[in-house]
Each structure stands twice: as structure tokens, then as C-alpha cells.
Amino acid sequence: MPKRNAIVTVQECVACGCCVKVCPKNAISIYKGTYAEINKSLCVGCRKCAKECPASVITMEVVKE
Amino acid sequence: MKGKKKWYDYLWVVSLTYLILGFFNILFAWLGLLCFFIPLIIAVANGSKAYCNKYCGRGQLFSLIGGNFGLSRKKDIPKWMKSSYFRYGFLIFFFVMFFLMLWNTYLVFAGTKTLGKAVTLLWTFKLPWHWAYHGTLFSDGVAQFAFGFYSVMLTSTVLGFVTMVLFKPRSWCVYCPMGTMTQLICKAKNRGTSDK
Numbered sequence: 001m002p003k004r005n006a007i008v009t010v011q012e013c014v015a016c017g018c019c020v021k022v023c024p025k026n027a028i029s030i031y032k033g034t035y036a037e038i039n040k041s042l043c044v045g046c047r048k049c050a051k052e053c054p055a056s057v058i059t060m061e062v063v064k065e
Numbered sequence: 066m067k068g069k070k071k072w073y074d075y076l077w078v079v080s081l082t083y084l085i086l087g088f089f090n091i092l093f094a095w096l097g098l099l100c101f102f103i104p105l106i107i108a109v110a111n112g113s114k115a116y117c118n119k120y121c122g123r124g125q126l127f128s129l130i131g132g133n134f135g136l137s138r139k140k141d142i143p144k145w146m147k148s149s150y151f152r153y154g155f156l157i158f159f160f161v162m163f164f165l166m167l168w169n170t171y172l173v174f175a176g177t178k179t180l181g182k183a184v185t186l187l188w189t190f191k192l193p194w195h196w197a198y199h200g201t202l203f204s205d206g207v208a209q210f211a212f213g214f215y216s217v218m219l220t221s222t223v224l225g226f227v228t229m230v231l232f233k234p235r236s237w238c239v240y241c242p243m244g245t246m247t248q249l250i251c252k253a254k255n256r257g258t259s260d261k
Binding site (some may be wrong): 012015017026032052057 | 236238
């Protein structure tokens with residue numbers, strides 16, 4: 001399985017912080033109240049945030065090694 | 066972050082209590098002003114959405130009922146509902162209705178209108194609510210504001226509940242006027258400092 005990372009469509013993010021709460025790796029933070037920012041070195045691609053996001057603006061992308 | 070629950074993870078109890086208290090004495094509705102001022106103060110003073118991210122009891126309530134209890138289809142919200150047009154449009158609509166409510170309160174304060182002991186659901190349906198009225202303080206206007214404000218809170222809870230069932234548990238967060246407003250404040254405050 002290729003490694004996956006979560007990516008946020010920043011323009012559509014409502015910065016509610018639901019993703020922050022479910023991330024098991026503490027890899028997400030809300031950047032200055034404007035959008036969710038993912039720390040790619042911590043993200044393990046578990047998709048929990050993508051499932052939780054009420055606006056469905058988080059998708060998974062395959063990391064090219 | 067998952068881990069030990071903090072004190073603020075239980076604020077849903079406060080939100081639930083607020084809704085219940087409104088059935089017993091409408092004057093408790095005034096407490097709802099906290100949900101208006103705290104997020105705004107945090108956004109203006111701190112430039113963050115810490116209220117949404119941590120303290121919002123309503124969000125927690127939806128996440129509990131829709132998520133933990135499973136009363137949600139967990140489907141994607143329609144595209145138009147997350148568009149800026151809808152979010153800002155809903156914010157403006159909410160504001161207009163809010164000012165109409167304030168105007169109505171003013172009329173009762175001024176004595177031109179009599180106190181309407183009703184809660185208006187979805188800006189349309191007048192529900193009799195006289196059983197939660199046990200007198201007022203200072204003026205009838207104080208009670209009128211309580212009825213008006215509770216109407217706002219109940220209406221938004223009902224809307225949030227419907228979208229919780231239809232879409233994801235916290236779908237309300239997408240078009241919550243307070244959330245939209247605090248995000249706008251944060252965007253304005255942090256203009257030019259964004260790295261994206």
C-alpha cells in the first residue's frame with residue numbers, strides 16, 4: 001500500500017476543528033482560525049479526519065516517494 | 066487530538082441544560098448571549114476559532130448524538146451548502162432576522178407592542194410558550210428579548226439537528242453564522258500573514 005496523506009481544500013475549510021479532535025497523531029491544527037493545516041510528517045493517512053469533516057473538504061493523496 | 070478528556074469536552078451538558086431551562090423559565094434564554102459574545106471576543110482578541118475548536122457545546126452535542134449515538138447518515142453535505150454564497154447569505158439572513166427580533170423587543174420596551182408569549186420556530190411558526198413565563202424583570206421587554214433569543218437558539222438547534230441527521234453530525238458547523246463570522250474576523254485579522 002502506498003503511503004497516503006490527508007490534504008485540505010483550504011478555500012472551503014470552515015475551520016471548525018472537528019478533524020483536530022479525531023486525529024490520533026495530533027497532526028492537525030487550525031491555522032489562525034482560518035483553515036486546518038496538516039503536518040505531513042505526522043500524518044499516517046488513516047482517513048479519520050476525512051470521514052469526520054462536516055464540509056467533506058479533506059481528501060487523501062498518495063505520497064510519491 | 067485523542068486522549069484524556071478535558072473539562073471543556075463536557076460543555077455539551079451546558080448546551081443541553083440551556084435548551085431544557087427554556088422550557089421552565091424563559092428568562093434563562095438570556096444566558097445564550099454567552100454563545101454570542103465568547104466566540105466573538107476570542108476571535109477579536111486572539112484571532113482564533115478556539116470557541117468552535119474546543120468549547121462549542123452545541124457542536125459537541127451534535128457530534129455525540131450524530132456520531133456516538135449514530136443518528137446521522139454521515140453523507141457529504143451538498144456542494145451548495147458549503148459554498149461561500151450560502152454561508153455568507155445565511156449569515157446575512159440570520160443577522161436580518163436577529164435585528165427584526167431586536168426591533169420587536171424595542172417595541173415592547175417602548176410600550177407600543179404587548180409581550181408575545183410565544184417562541185417562533187424557523188422564523189415562521191409561533192409556538193405557544195406561556196407556560197415558561199413566570200413574570201419578568203424590570204420591563205416586559207426583558208421577557209420579549211428572552212422569547213426572541215430562545216427562538217433563535219431553538220431554530221438553529223432544529224436546523225442543525227436536521228442537517229446532522231441528513232449529512233455529517235456536525236454539518237451545522239459548515240453554515241453556523243457564528244462560525245462564519247468568527248472565521249471572517251480571523252481572516253481579516255490575519256490578512257497577509259497566511260502562508261497559503
